[in-house]
Amino acid sequence: MSKIKVGVIGCGSIATHRHIPEYANHPAVELAAFCDIQVERAEYHAGKYEAKAYSNYEDLLKDTDIQAVSVCTPNYLHAPITVAALKAGKHVLCEKPMAVSNEEADSMIAAAKESGKKLMIGHNQRFVRSHQKAKDLIASGDIGKVYSFRTAFGHGGPEGWSVDGKDSWFFKKEEASIGAMGDLGVHKTDLLRYLLDAEIVEVSGFADTLAKEATVDDNAVCILKTDTGIIGTLAASWSYTAGEDNSTIIYGEKGIIRLEDDPNYSLIVQYKNGETVRYELGKIQSNDEGGQQSSGVINHFIDAIIHDKDVLIPGEEGKKSLAVILAAMESSLTGKHVKLND
Structure with a gap:
């Protein structure tokens, strides 16, 4: 062939x-x-x-x-x-x-x-083994009804990654449009939609430029609500100066799933009955050394x-994840809670 x-x-x-x-x-x-x-x-x-x-x-x-x-x-x-x-x-x-x-x-x-x-x-992030396993656990009812979540994606900033360093397009509104939320936050909105098999329908967000010489946001925190009633938080940042955080925690009635939150175990489930199960599924793909080699x-x-x-x-899925970060930026700009259209 x-x-x-x-x-x-x-x-x-x-x-x-x-x-x-x-x-x-x-x-x-x-x-x-x-x-x-x-x-x-x-x-x-x-x-x-x-x-x-x-x-x-x-x-x-x-x-x-x-x-x-x-x-x-x-x-x-x-x-x-x-x-x-x-x-x-x-x-x-x-x-x-x-x-x-x-x-x-x-x-x-x-x-x-x-x-x-x-x-x-x-x-x-949909292809990370720990995330795929967590999706299966949630779908099977392993931790029961999901109540809440918190997810973060942060590192020291694109200057340590971009070929143009501090002069990178990432920092320029006319080329990037959105900063840390577009770079990192959109990954997590997509991951949450994937893990929870739910759509995010309401957003309240705060975004600001606090750490970089940039015309886009470098720190953002959002409160999100799904169409199934789950509420939680998302943080995206270019100011995590001492290392990368790419973690997600899901809180359910029977237990808690911790994803990429431990240096040795990419997935940990802590059950209400006191049992803890640890999975070694390889590290998430990362800009840090030792990350998964293939995305x-x-x-x-x-x-x-x-x-x-x-x-x-496909594009339809990409748009749904994009819409969440656009709503978060609108909320930050207007100071108002934003409901996403169908």
Whole structure:
């Protein structure tokens, strides 16, 4: 079987450390093209993989041999590039957040439907083994009715990760639109929806710029309520200076599930009867050393293309997670509680 030819648009850190090596390790993929406005970045990867290099994504999309692309650009370019790629007949894996507005998300979903091509949003937390096990435990009734949750995603900031350091687009409102909530909080809204099999319908949020020289939020805390009546909190931060926190705790009538909250056990269940069960399921993928090496996202995306299956996180799912963080930012701006539309 011939290999799927993939193009990567945007050759910054997420592409370099996640997408490109995972595509390279997939036996059914050929990395055929790279694009970046700083063309030397594209040329570096093109040289390594004997591929083509572009400085303009429109030129890459004209290549009829390319069957799929990863969109790894600043947030404000996700929608226009994704729509153009779908119209050009490419399958698209787009980084999160999928867009900077609900309207942009709608345009991406519409383009996917019209093209018949697959659109997947890169929410990797659904592929973490501890999260998948927790979802099974919750669905089976292992901890009974879920009452509440608290989840956090924080680290020292994008300057330690982004290829541009302190000059990164992450800190610029015109390119990122949303800061820590768009970078980290959207991962957790997607995870909560996945774990609880419920939609978030009400949001109260506080977001501010406290730690960085930025025009976007670097700290945010939200109260969330699901359509099943569960309430809890979400924190997203670029000011966790002494290490990363990527934990989630679910509180149920029969016990508590602790996810990525212990250095040795990725999943711990503490039962009401005093029993504790600890699971060693490998560390979550992280910017810190020792994290899970494969996100699972690329393997799932390519498998869906090969076997013509639905992706786990299509545009519709990405939009629902995006809508929550947009509502949180609206709440912070207006000082009002926000109810999400259906």
